[in-house]
Amino acid sequence: MKRFLLSTIALASTLTISTAMAAETDPVRIAVLMYGNRAEFVQLMEQYGREHPAVVSGQAKLTYYDGRYDASVQNDQGQMAINTLHDAIIVNPMDYEANIDIVTNANDAGIPVIVTNARLNTDQMTSEVVSDDVEGGYLEAKAVLGQLECAGNVVIIEGPKGGSGEIQRGQGNEKAIAECPEGAVAVLERQTANWSRAEALDLMQNWLSSHPDQIDGVIAQNDEMALGAIEAIRAAGLEVNDFAIAGIDGVTDALRAVKAGEMTSVLQDARGQIQGSIDVALRAVLGESYEPQSIIWDQYAGDLDWADGQSARYDIPWTVVTEDNVDDLLADRQ
Amino acid sequence: MSGTTPIAKPTFSLQKYGIVLAFLGLCALVSLVCQIKVMQGVWPVNVFLTLNNLMLILHQISVNGVLAVGMTFVVISAGIDLSVGSVLAFSGMVAASFATRYTGVTVWSDTYMVLAPVTAALLGGALCGAVNGWIISRFRIQAFIATLGMLLAARGMTMAVTGGNPISALSPDFRWFGTGRLFGVVPVPVIILILVFAVAWVILNKTVFGRYVYAVGGNEKSARTSGINTRAVLMWVYVLAGFLSGLAGIILTAKTGSAQTAAGTSYELDAIAAVVIGGASLAGGVGRLTGTFFGALIIGVMNNGLDILGVESFYQLIIKGALIVIAVIIDSRRMSP
Numbered sequence: 158m159k160r161f162l163l164s165t166i167a168l169a170s171t172l173t174i175s176t177a178m179a180a181e182t183d184p185v186r187i188a189v190l191m192y193g194n195r196a197e198f199v200q201l202m203e204q205y206g207r208e209h210p211a212v213v214s215g216q217a218k219l220t221y222y223d224g225r226y227d228a229s230v231q232n233d234q235g236q237m238a239i240n241t242l243h244d245a246i247i248v249n250p251m252d253y254e255a256n257i258d259i260v261t262n263a264n265d266a267g268i269p270v271i272v273t274n275a276r277l278n279t280d281q282m283t284s285e286v287v288s289d290d291v292e293g294g295y296l297e298a299k300a301v302l303g304q305l306e307c308a309g310n311v312v313i314i315e316g317p318k319g320g321s322g323e324i325q326r327g328q329g330n331e332k333a334i335a336e337c338p339e340g341a342v343a344v345l346e347r348q349t350a351n352w353s354r355a356e357a358l359d360l361m362q363n364w365l366s367s368h369p370d371q372i373d374g375v376i377a378q379n380d381e382m383a384l385g386a387i388e389a390i391r392a393a394g395l396e397v398n399d400f401a402i403a404g405i406d407g408v409t410d411a412l413r414a415v416k417a418g419e420m421t422s423v424l425q426d427a428r429g430q431i432q433g434s435i436d437v438a439l440r441a442v443l444g445e446s447y448e449p450q451s452i453i454w455d456q457y458a459g460d461l462d463w464a465d466g467q468s469a470r471y472d473i474p475w476t477v478v479t480e481d482n483v484d485d486l487l488a489d490r491q
Numbered sequence: 492m493s494g495t496t497p498i499a500k501p502t503f504s505l506q507k508y509g510i511v512l513a514f515l516g517l518c519a520l521v522s523l524v525c526q527i528k529v530m531q532g533v534w535p536v537n538v539f540l541t542l543n544n545l546m547l548i549l550h551q552i553s554v555n556g557v558l559a560v561g562m563t564f565v566v567i568s569a570g571i572d573l574s575v576g577s578v579l580a581f582s583g584m585v586a587a588s589f590a591t592r593y594t595g596v597t598v599w600s601d602t603y604m605v606l607a608p609v610t611a612a613l614l615g616g617a618l619c620g621a622v623n624g625w626i627i628s629r630f631r632i633q634a635f636i637a638t639l640g641m642l643l644a645a646r647g648m649t650m651a652v653t654g655g656n657p658i659s660a661l662s663p664d665f666r667w668f669g670t671g672r673l674f675g676v677v678p679v680p681v682i683i684l685i686l687v688f689a690v691a692w693v694i695l696n697k698t699v700f701g702r703y704v705y706a707v708g709g710n711e712k713s714a715r716t717s718g719i720n721t722r723a724v725l726m727w728v729y730v731l732a733g734f735l736s737g738l739a740g741i742i743l744t745a746k747t748g749s750a751q752t753a754a755g756t757s758y759e760l761d762a763i764a765a766v767v768i769g770g771a772s773l774a775g776g777v778g779r780l781t782g783t784f785f786g787a788l789i790i791g792v793m794n795n796g797l798d799i800l801g802v803e804s805f806y807q808l809i810i811k812g813a814l815i816v817i818a819v820i821i822d823s824r825r826m827s828p
Contacts, residue, residue, distance in 0.1 A: 195655065196753070197656060199655075346801055348801075353753070355747050355751075358746065358747060359798075360798055362547050363547070363795050366547060366799055367538050367798070369538065381751075384749070388746070388748055391670065392550070392746075410748075
């Protein structure tokens with residue numbers, strides 16, 4: 158009996174030592190909770206995440222979770238990530254309110270949690286690495302109104318009603334319109350197409366019916382819907398070039414449309430958001446000695462300050478994509 | 492009383508044309524509101540009643556209409572197919588993977604760029620349908636469950652085809668199926684829609700197979716005892732539904748110019764709505780394609796009309812929900828006086 162006890166203790170201590178030693182060399186395990194993986198933008202984030210130097214070198218290991226567009230599924234996955242002993246969580250949340258649990262639970266478990274891409278209505282997270290949607294909405298509306306020289310009729314195709322994207326990009330749209338002389342720009346219609354190209358196609362076709370020869374500009378709150386509007390204009394036998402059109406995100410199709418001179422896109426930097434998040438997560442796990450490895454800190458030098466990974470919020474800048482800079486961005490997608 | 496009372500005839504015609512009247516009533520309502528706006532000086536003409544807008548409505552219902560044809564067969568056979576939206580997305584993705592010009596392969600001819608995607612999509616759709624039909628007829632699994640499985644599996648396959656990315660930059664020849672126009676007026680999807688309805692109408696009403704579908708849906712047991720191979724009938728019903736989902740996938744992909752992994756999400760509900768508004772009974776054995784056609788038209792006119800009138804999206808959903816239920820209530824009262 159005594160011998161058994163002794164050997165158990167010996168075994169247990171060996172195990173402890175070996176796990177402790179393994180921890181030294183083990184990669185930092187980061188759980189990345191995506192709200193859903195059907196959007197191209199999320200695919201891009203995942204791809205750029207895998208290309209982060211620390212992931213490539215094996216210093217960090219990412220586990221992606223697909224939240225299946227369901228806030229409660231995502232909360233469960235947050236708990237799962239904690240239970241499976243991840244060192245940090247990066248979350249791209251489905252819902253502004255419903256996913257706050259993920260932050261709360263991570264804090265209870267004592268692991269860093271970084272919010273990226275979308276927002277959460279809390280300030281308890283380690284850090285946010287996001288792009289300001291109000292600014293994005295402002296920039297795209299500015300592009301349309303600039304092309305129209307602040308005179309004419311526009312329609313606004315909105316994201317899903319009540320989502321933070323729709324609300325904040327909408328605020329940006331309004332801000333830009335308000336900078337034009339009063340009454341110079343009329344918003345003929347505003348309606349949601351739920352980020353969907355097919356829905357925006359139908360919606361724009363209906364508007365072209367109800368406002369024949371009246372629509373001058375299309376402000377779509379994402380690229381997919383701008384592309385749907387372009388298809389609608391074409392299907393109606395009209396000239397795409399007679400319309401000022403803009404969208405947000407910089408998805409590949411939109412970049413091609415920019416190159417064809419059909420629209421303006423405002424690039425939301427998927428690489429900046431995910432790679433920035435990874436650097437901040439690694440700094441939180443590994444401590445002061447960690448130096449950021451992503452190229453984005455050099456790329457945005459002056460606009461984006463690393464601040465030793467301690468900022469509560471990192472604003473990844475938007476890039477307005479025009480025919481001048483589209484080639485470089487397209488080359489990056491191949 | 493014998494069944495040949497003089498009032499039998501008008502009741503019969505109302506039964507047959509009630510859905511047409513409902514459709515005309517809805518059109519009259521929308522154009523009335525539009526006409527009021529014309530009188531207020533909002534529009535120079537009634538924009539709802541232009542030839543362009545009517546073509547547009549047909550264009551917009553083409554995808555749902557094609558799905559609803561398959562769904563009509565399924566519902567008459569006392570089944571349901573929840574997988575049509577996912578199968579549409581899968582077929583569309585398969586089609587796009589053959590029709591895209593960004594695969595790096597440049598030796599493919601223009602003809603190949605049309606034939607290959609169309610064949611692959613129709614085959615892919617029919618195969619998904621065959622799996623549904625096999626599971627339902629062979630293992631006697633409820634259609635709801637079997638097709639729910641396919642709803643998930645086909646969505647997964649859609650993403651697996653490309654690792655979750657959309658496929659775009661499709662060949663212009665392929666895109667003709669969505670954006671082309673015959674004689675410069677009639678959109679190609681509308682032609683496809685009408686052809687599909689015509690052929691399906693003949694199959695359902697003029698062939699033995701069509702009569703068997705009604706028989707299986709009315710009472711499967713007595714259909715079997717009277718010598719009908721009910722398994723084969725069910726099998727072909729789901730193959731047809733899958734095949735038409737593939738066709739709808741081709742139209743949608745060609746229309747939007749891109750195959751998206753989220754395409755067709757919840758389209759099964761619109762297709763079922765069209766069939767049910769058209770007078771089919773989810774209990775099986777009852778339904779007709781003309782009804783489905785007008786059911787799809789009613790949904791299309793609602794979507795188009797409410798957008799044209801600038802109705803806020805919240806109220807659009809409420810109005811659509813109410814109209815679907817009202818249409819079915821009217822229908823059920825008509826059927827059981």
